[in-house]
Structure formats: C-alpha cells, structure tokens
Amino acid sequence: MANLFDNLEMPAAADFHVHLRDGPMMEAVTPTIRQGGVDTVFVMPNLVPPLTTVQAVLDYKKRLQAIEPNVNYLMSLYLHPSITPDTIREADEAGIAGVKSYPAGVTTNSSSGVVDYESFYPVFAAMEEADMVLNLHGEAPPSSPTNTDPTQQVTILNAEETFLPTLKSLHERFPKLRIILEHCTTAAAVNAVRQCGPNVAGTITAHHLFLTIDDWAGDPINFCKPVAKLPSDRVALLKAATSGDPKFFFGSDSAPHLLSAKKGLSDGGLGAGKCAAGVFTQPNVVGFVLEALEGAVQLGIAKKEDLSQEKVEGFLGGHGRKFYGVPESSANIRVKAEGVNVQNVRVGGAGNSEGGMSETVVTFRSGKPTYAVESV
Template sequence: MSQIELGYTADYHVHLRQGDMMNAVTPTIREGGISVAYVMPNLTPPITNLEAVLKYKEELQKLAPKTTFLMTFYLSRLLTPELVERAAESGAIRGIKCYPAGVTTNSSAGVDPNNFTEFYPIFEVMQKHGLVLNIHGEKPSVDNNNDEESITVLNAEPKFLPALFKIHNDFPKLKLVLEHCSTRKAIDAIYEINANLKEGETPIVCGSITAHHLFLTVDDWAGNPVNFCKPVAKLPEDRKALIEAATSGKPYFFFGSDSAPHDIAKKSTHIKVSAGVYTQPYVLTYVAEVFDKVGKLANLRGFVSTFGNSFYGIDESKLVCKDKCFLVKKPVQIPEVSVYGNIRVVAFQPGGKFSWRPEWH
C-alpha cells in the first residue's frame, strides 16, 4: 500500500494561540494533512463571548482559507444559558471546553472539578442544541499525606473519571468528549459507557487521542521538556491501551492532536516549563507511523476522519474546501527547530524520520 485516501480529515483538538504564534502555526494545519480543525478557547483572556469567538474565527480563516474551523467557548462563570443558546442558534460554536482550574496552560479561569452543578443550566442548553462538552479530564494535584486522596500528574486522570460518569448520568443525551485520553483507565471508561452501543449508532460519549500519547511514556518526558505535556504520558501499559483503542475501528475513539506550540524559550527554562507538544505540521505523519507499525492502516480513515466528523455532525456541505487528503508513502524528516519569523518552536520527534506524508487532491 503506497497511497491511502483519508477523505475529509479532522483534528478535533487544536491550539492555535494568538498574535505571532497564531500567525505562525495556523497555516501548518493544512500542511499536516488536516481539513477540519476544532479550536481550543484557552486564550488570554479566554473565549467567553460571541464577539470574541467570531473575531478569532475570522482571524484564523484569513490565515488558512482552505481549513474549516469549528469554534468553542471556554466554560466559566462568564457564560450564561442565554448566551450559549444564542451561540448555538447562530452556529458560532460547536462546543464548550471544560478546564479544571490550574491543570494546564491558561486554565486559571477554569472550573472546580469536584462540583459541576452550577453549570447544569448550561449543560441543559448544550444537550438541547447538540453542542459538545469537551473535558480536560484531570483533577489538580493534591498532597495531603493520604495515599488514597493524594493526586499527582500520574493519577489525575483516573481521579477525574467519576465526574465523567456523573455528568453522563445526569445528562444522558449531552455529547461528551474525554479529551486526550492518557491512561488505560480512561480508555476502559469509554468502553464501559459504550458497552451497549449498537452497530451503526453514533456514540454520545467519546474519547479523543493525541499523536504524541501513542509514542510516549513517562521516561520520554522526564528530563525532556519537548515531550512534556498535560496530561503527561504515563506507563507502557497505558500507551498500549491507547494504541489499541486508536486502531480498534471503534467509533467512540477519534483523533484530537492537542498540538500545543510554545516558543523554544518557554520550553528551555529551568522553572515553569510550558506544557504542550507541537505536532500540527506532521500530525498525520506521526499517526500513520503507529497504525502502520501495528498493521492497522485500514482503520486509519475512521480514526482521523469518519468517526470524529460523524460525532460532530460535519459533512461535505459544511466544509470551506472540498479537497480530499491522501497519505502517500514518501520519506519525511522532522526538523530540529522550526522557525517562523521571530517564532522558534520544536516539533515532536525533532530529527525523526518517518514514512508517510499527506497530499491534497
């Protein structure tokens, strides 16, 4: 197999930042082989109103006119049910991103992950309009000298999972995505929720999986800031579960890169290293390598195209460009450093050699 048609590819979790970094990385979405980009709202300040989300989309569209952008609000007390209703009816947003306060980049305005009830009126509106609640499923670290209650970056995701089940139980028709799954327990939770899903049915609760979590374990980021992200990569058994889920052909697992660029200066500091792995210009190259290695290239289209688009209700009529993506077997080498004007970033696997590259037809 030397060429694979992937159709209308989608990355359902992208960070495009603002200012110079936005100008630098937004055009690389198409370079990486992605047609549809689901944009995260954790800017400074966060995207919490119609004017801001419309302006942001306009800026992105000018930078990447052939990319279809789907926009989100940032879940916070600044949102109201009435605002969400207006945004849904106008088509300004496709979902709302939930960040527990303090767990990752620009999450200080986030929510208390121990109690979501104050947002239930918003969830009601979202459920009514088919909006998606995208959840960064971690609890903040807590050290209280009790092994059962302490939370670290290694168990922050499993500690969050009861909240996922409660939201789904209270709003059974609310579309939920557990973003960037990083543990076997998270994967098992998505399987459990979808245990009774019938053939051909669209799931209500899904898990997105990044490219970098298909490669990394804890040893790869300990001491290596390029590979440091939130949630952190975990153990080999967790990576194995992620690969099995991504390549399974199950419609409740799809691609969301969580590509998160930072200037190299923010990655090479001795304190407060920025969390985020930058994969955008090569996302399909990375993912194809994993699927190829385990003999599951036939399931790649579902993971990076069909399943996510079906869940989000995206079809050809909603695209700004009808070009289709193909993967061709051609060598790719990742640069050691990528320079965009005065921006310098290091892409995932610098210097690495891979076998697949995207083309548009």
C-alpha cells in the same frame, strides 16, 4: 520507517483538538494545518484572556480564516462562571460547536477554569437541549497543600483516573449531552469511555501513541498535560485507535510553545522557570498517526488487517465528523513513504506583523523522518 501506507489516498483528516494561539504564534502555526493533511479542526479557546463570549469566539475565527481560509474551523467557548444558558443559546445560533471545560490550574491558561461542576448544571442542561458538545480536559486538579493524606493525593500520574468518576456522573445526569473525554492517556480512560453510552467519545493524540513516562521525564519537548503514562496505557491507546470503534477518534492537542518557554527560560503560562506543557505536532499530524499505527503492527499490538483503509479513515476523521455532525471532506490527500524530515517552525522576525526577533517552536520528533502528505 516502513511503507505500509505508501500511496494511501484518503479524505483530508479532521483534527478535533488543536491550539492555534493568537498573534505571531497564530500566524506561524495556522498555515501548518493543511500541511499536516488536515482540513477540519476543533479550536481550543484557552487564549489570554480566554474566549468566554460568543463575539470573542467569532472574532477569533475571522483572524484564523484571514490566515488560512481553506480550513473548516469548529469553534468553542471556554467554560467560565460568566457563561449562562443564554450564552449557550446564543452560541448555538452562531454555529459554535462546543464548550471546553478546563479544571482550574491543571494546564496552560487554565487559571479561570472549573472548580465546581455542579454550579454549571444549568449550562450543561442548555447544552443538552441545544445538542452542543461538552469537551472535557479530563484531569482532577492538584491536591490542596492542606491535604496531607498521602493515599488521597492527586498527582499528574493519577489526575486523569481520578477525574473519571466526574465523567460518569455528568453522563448519568445529562444522558443526551454529547461529551468528549479529550486526550485519553490511560487504559482506565479508554474503558470509562466504552462503559458510557453512545453520546460519550474520546479523542487520542498522535504523541500519546508514541510516548510513555520515560520519554518526557527530563525532556521538556515531550512534556504535556495530561502526561504520557505507562507502556500498558500506550498499548490501550493503540488498540483503541486501531479498533474501528467510533467512540475513539483523532484530536492532536497540538500545542505550540516557544523553545524558551519549553525550557522554562521564559513565561510559558505557568511562570518563568517552569516547563510549559504542550507537544507541537500540527505540521505532520497525519504522518505521525500513520507511523504510530504501523509501529503497532511491528510490535504485535495490532494486526495488519486491523489497519484497513476504513478503520484508518474512521480514526483520522470519519468517526469525529459523525460525532460532531460535520460533513465529510471534499479534499483528498495522498501519503508517500519517501517521507519528509520533521522541521521546526519559526515565530516572529522579518515579515511578522509585530516584527522583532524570531524564535523556534520545536516540532515533535524534530529531525526524524515521517510520512509525507500531499493534496490531490
């Protein structure tokens, strides 16, 4: 690791896609938000059961605030058949920032997700009127086993690109609706976001700035949904992240799973024997992003002048804060090139509210050095 960002001082970052779970896992990972250099997070609602009522969302926010009160938690509802336009109006009055759409069955805790977007048109109209954000997990569901046409099969490699016409259709029908295509992984997704109007943006994770298909094939720690794609797709993501384009900003999709679930030794939400999808980056997210952007310069993907403080701050929070209409951070962080070695997180054990033996959540790039981040 070089030291391009040594002693960089900037506002605390905003992470517009985090999974904080519940129970002992929540207690273990929520304190790592500030550790990673972040003070504002958009929180995913795919708990078990999912957060489909305003009161459930507000109760969850209180549990998070009790653990770490010095974070601005932007909360979301889980798009579900029980959600109505009246639910949206109630959520807007309660200050809930967005609604998350999961296509049914594509990722962790998505079994209650969307099968037919058209059935939610009245909900989207209410969201458009309330100026609430629609957050899209942008993958098409897997092909039905009855679909035997090999040219029409949806796989984990083309699920995102197959979904993009749905994004464009929703934007055309609801042009004033703010939409985020979350965790973009392909050049096609980047282009689709750019082709839409200013109400459509895309988030990019830290781990997708590093990974390609060979990094997760056979390695459960790097396996997530949507999966990392080709080197050319990674280049497109790095160019978007360093472009200064306000349509792209940071959303880590940090998703903790116990090591036993990542290895398929316990039920990780998909059934025992299957690898749980998710990469955990929360404790080091700012360091990872800066490391990836610096790597883009070393690879010739970006120029040093592309990494101005204005562009870095924009990607790590400024663009997203403006899109969501949340205030700038009043807290500052400083980045140090001396660095830290990435550490894993322990869940459970002595001192945990439920007791029991502790287990490990393996952090992305565990044991490797990355930038250190301190509050100033």
